[in-house]
Amino acid sequence: MKFMLIMRATDEGVKAYQEIPFEQIIEDMGKYNESMMKAGVMLAGEGLSDAAEGSVVDFSSEEPLVTDGPYGETKELFNGFWIIEVSSKEEAIQWAKRAPLGTGALLEVRRVHGPEDFPADNEWIQKEEGWREEQAQRGQA
Amino acid sequence: MNNSHDEATARSTESHGVERTVAAIWRIESARIIATLTRLTGDFGLAEDLAQEAVIDALRQWPEQGVPRNPASWLTAVAKRKAIDGFRRRERLDQRLAVMGQELEREQESAVDELPWDPDEIDDDVLRLVFISCHPVLAREARVALTLRVVGGLSSEEIGRAFLLPVATVQQRIVRAKKTLAAAQVPFEVPSHGELPKRLGSVLGVLYLIFNEGHTASSGTDWMRPELGQEAARLARGLAALMPKEPEVHGLLALMELTAARFPARVDAKGEPVLLADQDRQRWDQGKISRGRQVLERADALGRGRGAYCLQAAIARCHALAPNIEETDWDQIVVLYEALGRLAPSPVVELNRAAAVAMATGPESALRIIDGIRATGALRRYHLLPATRAELLLRLGREEEARLEFALAASLAGNERERALLQAKAAGS
CATH class of the missing domain: 1.10.472 (Cyclin A; domain 1)
Structure with missing residues (x-):
C-alpha cells in the first residue's frame, strides 16, 4: 500500500520552523529520510519552496483565476510530501509520527490509489475485452 | 527505559x-x-x-x-x-x-x-542479520522464512498466508533454521571481502525467490500475490540503502521494480493471465518503471559491469520502454540474453533467448535453439519449454504439432490458471 505523508503547517508553524537553524533542519530531515530508505519504505519525497514563490489557480469562476502567493490569510500551507510503501495504514502512521516536525506542523496520512482501486471489470476494460473477443472471432472466421 | x-x-x-x-x-x-x-x-x-x-x-x-x-x-x-x-x-x-x-x-x-x-553500529548489525538469515547452511525455504520473519518483521501467520503453508510448518522451519545456525556455529558477521560475492549472491537469491513467488505463484489458484512482490522490493530497497556500492543489489531492485510495473496488466477482468504481447501497456505502473530505470542507472554508474540481475533488469527495461511487442528492441534483448547466458549459462536463459530470437529474426532460428535445449534433456518438466515451442510452431503454421506441445505444457504447469490457459490452446481455441 502506498501512502502520501503530506506536510502542512500553520503560519505560526512556518514561523517557528524558520527559527530553527537550516543546517539542523537538513540534518534532521536527512536522518528521517535515511531511516525510511534503510527500511525500504521510501519511494519519493520532496520539500516545497516558499509559498511566496507559488501561485494558486482557482476554478470557481468560468475562467480559472490565478492568484500569486503568499495567499494572505491562510490556515495551513502545504510544504512537502513523502510517498511511502508500507503494509498497513498503522505502519504509515508510525512512520509519520517519527517525522522531525514541531508545533504548528501537521502531517496528513493519505492512501495513494493503487491498481486495487480500479477493478478490472470497469467499463473501459470491459469495452476492451469485447473488442478483443470480436478480434478473436474475426480471426477464426 | x-x-x-x-x-x-x-x-x-x-x-x-x-x-x-x-x-x-x-x-x-x-x-x-x-x-x-x-x-x-x-x-x-x-x-x-x-x-x-x-x-x-x-x-x-x-x-x-x-x-x-x-x-x-x-x-x-x-x-x-x-x-x-x-x-x-x-x-x-x-x-x-x-x-x-x-x-x-x-x-x-x-x-x-x-x-x-548505537547509531554507528546498527546498519552493520542489520546487515549481519540479513547475512545470517540467508546463510548457505540453511535450506532455501528456511532462508526465505527466516528473512521474512526476522528482517521483514512478518509474523508466522503472515508468512504462512503468503506461501499457502500451515502456520505450524512456518514455525517449524524457523525453529529448525535457528538450530541449524547454532549447530553450525555461524558467526554474526558481514562476510569478508573474498567471501562476499558468494554470500551476497545467496541473499539476493532469497529476495528474488520471495519476489518470484509473488510474481507467479508456483502453486495454488492465484496467478499472483503482489504483496510478496512488494515485500521483496522493500527488502531489496533496504539492502540497496545499506550496501549502496554493490551493483547487483541495485540490479535486483531495478529488476523487481521493472517487472512489478507490469503486474496491473498481467490479469484480466476474470482473473485470467494476460501474456506480455496482449497486455494493455497503459496499465503498467509508470512510477515503478521510472524508479526501476533510475536504480539501474545507479548500478551502471558504479562502473563495475553488469551482473546477472543488472542484465535481467536491462531486459525488463527494454520491455518497459516499448510501446508494443512489435516495436520492442528485440535485437538488444537478444544481445542481453547472450551476455546473461555467458555469465550464468542456464537452459532457462537459453529458452528466453529463443523467444527473443523468434521476435528479432523469426521462428525458425528460435525453434533450432529450443530443439537444442531439448536435445540436452534439460527442462523436461518445465512447462514453458513446450509452451514456447508451441507458439513458434503456430507461427510457422504447424498447428497439429503446436496442439500437442500445448497439451504437454498444460500437463506440466503447476499453476491452475496457467494450466487452463494452455489447455484451451491445446484444444485449438
Whole structure:
C-alpha cells in the first residue's frame, strides 16, 4: 500500500520552523529520510519552496483565476510530501509520527490509489475485452 | 527505559487497534531490535526468541498502558531484561550480562528519544542479520522464512498466508533454521571481502525467490500475490540503502521494480493471465518503471559491469520502454540474453533467448535453439519449454504439432490458471 505523508503547517508553524537553524533542519530531515530508505519504505519525497514563490489557480469562476502567493490569510500551507510503501495504514502512521516536525506542523496520512482501486471489470476494460473477443472471432472466421 | 505513555492513544485505541499498531511497529523495528539483541547475547536464536516474547508482552500491556512514546526502546529493554533473567537462571553470569545490565540502567536514566542501539553500529548489525538469515547452511525455504520473519518483521501467520503453508510448518522451519545456525556455529558477521560475492549472491537469491513467488505463484489458484512482490522490493530497497556500492543489489531492485510495473496488466477482468504481447501497456505502473530505470542507472554508474540481475533488469527495461511487442528492441534483448547466458549459462536463459530470437529474426532460428535445449534433456518438466515451442510452431503454421506441445505444457504447469490457459490452446481455441 502506498501512502502520501503530506506536510502542512500553520503560519505560526512556518514561523517557528524558520527559527530553527537550516543546517539542523537538513540534518534532521536527512536522518528521517535515511531511516525510511534503510527500511525500504521510501519511494519519493520532496520539500516545497516558499509559498511566496507559488501561485494558486482557482476554478470557481468560468475562467480559472490565478492568484500569486503568499495567499494572505491562510490556515495551513502545504510544504512537502513523502510517498511511502508500507503494509498497513498503522505502519504509515508510525512512520509519520517519527517525522522531525514541531508545533504548528501537521502531517496528513493519505492512501495513494493503487491498481486495487480500479477493478478490472470497469467499463473501459470491459469495452476492451469485447473488442478483443470480436478480434478473436474475426480471426477464426 | 521510557515510562511516559501516550495517554491519548491509550484512550482512543481498543485492543484490536493496538494489535495492529504492535504489528506495524514490529514491521519497522524487528530487524534492528533482533540485530541489537544478537550482538548483545551473541546468540541469534535466543535473540529472536527474546524479541518475540517482548512482542507478546507488548500485546498484553499496551492495550492497558498505551503505546509507549519510544516503542523500540520499550521492546528492546523488555527483551534485555528477559535475557538477564534467563542468564541468571542458568547462572551464566558472564561479561555479556554485565554489559546488558549497565545498558539497561543507562537507558532508564536517558531521555525518551534515545535510541536503544548505537547509531554507528546498527546498519552493520542489520546487515549481519540479513547475512545470517540467508546463510548457505540453511535450506532455501528456511532462508526465505527466516528473512521474512526476522528482517521483514512478518509474523508466522503472515508468512504462512503468503506461501499457502500451515502456520505450524512456518514455525517449524524457523525453529529448525535457528538450530541449524547454532549447530553450525555461524558467526554474526558481514562476510569478508573474498567471501562476499558468494554470500551476497545467496541473499539476493532469497529476495528474488520471495519476489518470484509473488510474481507467479508456483502453486495454488492465484496467478499472483503482489504483496510478496512488494515485500521483496522493500527488502531489496533496504539492502540497496545499506550496501549502496554493490551493483547487483541495485540490479535486483531495478529488476523487481521493472517487472512489478507490469503486474496491473498481467490479469484480466476474470482473473485470467494476460501474456506480455496482449497486455494493455497503459496499465503498467509508470512510477515503478521510472524508479526501476533510475536504480539501474545507479548500478551502471558504479562502473563495475553488469551482473546477472543488472542484465535481467536491462531486459525488463527494454520491455518497459516499448510501446508494443512489435516495436520492442528485440535485437538488444537478444544481445542481453547472450551476455546473461555467458555469465550464468542456464537452459532457462537459453529458452528466453529463443523467444527473443523468434521476435528479432523469426521462428525458425528460435525453434533450432529450443530443439537444442531439448536435445540436452534439460527442462523436461518445465512447462514453458513446450509452451514456447508451441507458439513458434503456430507461427510457422504447424498447428497439429503446436496442439500437442500445448497439451504437454498444460500437463506440466503447476499453476491452475496457467494450466487452463494452455489447455484451451491445446484444444485449438
